Amino acid sequence: MHAAAPVPTTAAPDLVRRTADLLEALRARAPLVQCVTNTVVQNVTANVLLALGASPAMVDVRTEAGPFARVADGLLVNTGTPHEEARDAAVEAATAATDAGTPWVLDPVAVGALPVRTALARELLALRPTVLRGNASEVLALLDGAAGGRGTDATADADDARSVARASVGRHVGAIAVSGPVDLLVTPDGTVVRVANGTEVLTRITGGGCALGAAVAAFASVAADAGEAAVAATVVHTLAAELAARDAGGPGTFQPVFLDRLATLTPDDVVRGARVATEASDGDR
Template identity: 75%
Template sequence: MENAAPARAAHTAELLEAVRARSPLVQCITNTVVQNVTANVLLALGASAAMVDVPTEAGPFAGIADALLVNTGTPHAEPRAASVEAARAATTAGTPWVLDPVAVGSLPVRTALARELLALRPTVLRGNASEVLALLGTSAGGRGVDSTAGTEDARGSAVAAAGRTVGAVAVSGPVDLVVGPGAPGGPGTLVRVGNGTDLLTRITGGGCALGAVIAAFTAVTDGDAVAAAVAGTTVHTVAAELAARDAAGPGTFQPLFLDRLAALTPEDVVRHARVTEESTA
């Protein structure tokens, strides 16, 4: 796969154009802390956000939306019911969807919910290493929303799950990891994205918004979960890295990030993306 990395960056640039041309409608069942951030990030990307998280509405809307994000950050009773309803409807309708299992592991309500959702086979599972490990049954979780494991620690579990339990696994960290299946009978694909900035961890919703960005890309990748996860991660982190150059701190970073995301060009993606790819053999 020596020549795969430049091809990934070029494909991501094409997918960015596709998102802006189509403006996919992303249904977001996400935590109350980050709803505004998530909606603004999707709008800056060129997508559209709909926070439809009420039972009896969430399911039908999942059949209308172009993609669905389910985030377990504040699992109150109604959003819990809406999450399961929407995920089931998305699976039936063929709507791609992303599961972001925020703070699973030691907290019983969200952990049970996330495992129920995982059984519905999300297109992409996205989380930090501790969240991914806890949901896939190989650790007890991190410190709340903060990971206590590194992305490479989650590699084995992600490889085992990709293409079986989920379409692809995206593990966030200083270097992001995306794992997916390869050709039938062959090894899987592992992509590392080395862009980003520590400032993403110092604002509310940096990771949660990434789940929504990946969901937007699932709407334009014709079932290629790896391409969606790589494209969403790359675009999000490249924009953040460029914004950080002009930021004095987290307070100025957040609006600069939205501006950079809105202004990001396909050429920016190709020029700045630090992507490597290998097989999981």
């Protein structure tokens, strides 16, 4: 898999303005976001949702996960520690969400070489998630059958996943968010959006990406479509991280400051700080 050639982009002030509005809408609605996620990051995921203004519910038990997904405003399914009961809950929740029209996000953590989660993620992908979010290795492994990285590290670059992601929106998923130094997002109409906010510190803590998946689910409850949700969540999450990193002394102090920043980020901060650009949608570039 070779990196795609650089593609010219133009700033996207409309997406930024829309993100600012969606942040306000999210806080006004306080959406109930169900998370079937790995045990490593449950706590930080719940705290990120709370800081954002959403209401987390870690309902990941058989026979509860499905019915709850019907009434939740959004759902995250993350394959990080796919124990038997969590796998059942994941499939149950995703099935119910698709059936009930609850927007849901699939985060295929460490999919590729590891057999249990790879089979699970494929089963979940067939249920047509609203948004697929992962790093480039994970997205490629799931959509293209590539071998995947060695865990949550991305050995592939976000751009490596660009064509595969563009070919998959509409067919498998509503939108795709690929994390990296610059996040690459593909919206339902095939538009490629790049978000250049963020900080290297996000790679030095556990759960940064996993919590972003939950944020996408939260924004999906107020957004008009999957693409808007993915863009808004990515901008808010990475911008808050970028601002927090300025006040942090390292990966430890970064984490509480990041939650404070998420909680206090204003629509004006978004308008001032977001670095969002789009490529022209010109076929299978």
